[in-house]
Amino acid sequence: MEFVNIESSDGIKLSARLFKASSNGSEGKSNLTVVLVHPYTVLGGSQGLLRGIAEGLAQRGFTALTFDMRGAGRSSGRASLTGFSEIQDVIGVCKWVVENLKPDEIVLVGSSAGAPIAGSAVDKIDQVVGYVSLGYPFGWTASILFGRHHEAILRCQKPKLFVMGTKDGFTSVKQLQNKLKSAAGRVETQLLDGVSHFQMEGPAYDEQMADLITKFIQSL
Numbered sequence: 001m002e003f004v005n006i007e008s009s010d011g012i013k014l015s016a017r018l019f020k021a022s023s024n025g026s027e028g029k030s031n032l033t034v035v036l037v038h039p040y041t042v043l044g045g046s047q048g049l050l051r052g053i054a055e056g057l058a059q060r061g062f063t064a065l066t067f068d069m070r071g072a073g074r075s076s077g078r079a080s081l082t083g084f085s086e087i088q089d090v091i092g093v094c095k096w097v098v099e100n101l102k103p104d105e106i107v108l109v110g111s112s113a114g115a116p117i118a119g120s121a122v123d124k125i126d127q128v129v130g131y132v133s134l135g136y137p138f139g140w141t142a143s144i145l146f147g148r149h150h151e152a153i154l155r156c157q158k159p160k161l162f163v164m165g166t167k168d169g170f171t172s173v174k175q176l177q178n179k180l181k182s183a184a185g186r187v188e189t190q191l192l193d194g195v196s197h198f199q200m201e202g203p204a205y206d207e208q209m210a211d212l213i214t215k216f217i218q219s220l
Contacts (some may be wrong), residue, residue, distance in 0.1 A: 001055075006067065008077075008092035010085075015074035016067035016093065017047060018101075019058040031104040032129075032217065033097050034064040037090055037114035039201060041072040041079035048073070050111060052203050056210025062217070063101060067093050069117075082145050083117040090121040098127055105129045107217055112201060113137060116146040119153030130159045130220050132213050135197050138179045139171040150179065157185040161216045163209070165195030188216070 006014045034057050039045030047066035054064040069086045071079030080086060094106055107130045110118030115133035122131050131153065137146055153160065162180065166173055173191060180187055190212055192200060199205070 001058075004096075006093055006096045008070065008089045009095075010088050012070045012077040012089065012092075013075060014067050014069070014089055014093065015047075016065055016096075017051070017054070019054040019064040019066070021061050021063045022059050032062065032107065033101055033103040033105075034062050034107050034109060034213065034217070035090070035094055035097060035118075036064060036066045037108065037110040037118040038066065038069065038072070039111050040083075040113035041069055041086075042081060043113075045113065046072045049201060052206030053109075053209045053213070056207055057213060060210060060214050062214070063103070065093065065097060069114075083113060083149065084120075086117045087120045087124070090118055091124055094121070094125045094128065098125075103127065105220075107132065107213070107220075109134065109213060111135060112197065113142075113146065116149035116153070119156070120149045122153060122156050122158055128158065130216065131156070131161070132216055133160070133162045133164075134209060135164055135168060135170070135200055136162055136176070137170040138175050140175075142170045154179065154183045159186040159188075159216075159220060161188045161190065161212070163190045163192070163200075163212055165192045165197060165200045167194055168197040168200075170197050 057064040068075040070077030115136040
C-alpha cells in the first residue's frame, strides 16, 4: 500500500491510498482498477473504513484505491451535506487513475452515502464499466439529503450490483426493490439476511464484500 495525493477538478487536495494487486491473486484482472468511495464524511466517514475491503481485493489480484473526500481525513476543503461537491472528488480520482495507472477499466464501489456519490459519477467517466453499491440509502429520510443522486444511477446503462442487509435502518428491502424497478441496464441485488446498515460497514463483513465485488467483476 502506498500513499498518494490527488487534486480534484476544483483544486481540492485529496489524500488517497493505493493497494497494489498481489501477484498471488488469481482472480484479478491486470487491466482493471477498483475505486472505493467511503461513507458520509459528516458522520465521520473516511477511507479507513474501506481499508479491509481494499486489502481483500488486492489479495484477490485487483488494484484498489481508496481516498478521503473533501473535508475528511487529510484532504482539504469542506464536506457538503448532499454529496454533490464530492462528485468532483470521485471524477478527479478516476482521472488520476486513468492517467497514472492506465487501466482499461474501472469499477466504482460506493459504501453508504458513498454509493449515491459514486452513482452520480459513473456516467461521467468513460472507463467505468460497472458499479457496486454497499448499503445505498434509498429510504425516505436519507432521500432528503441524497434523493437528487438517485436518477443518475437508475438511468445508467452500465452493470450495477446493490448489496444491502435486510435489517438496514435507512432503506427497507421493499424500498430498494421499488427503486430498482425503474433502473436501466443490468441490475443485480444481494441481500444479507438479518444484517444492519452499520454492521455491514464493519470489518466483520469486509471479506464477504470483497468476495461479492470480485464475483461481480468476473461477470462483466
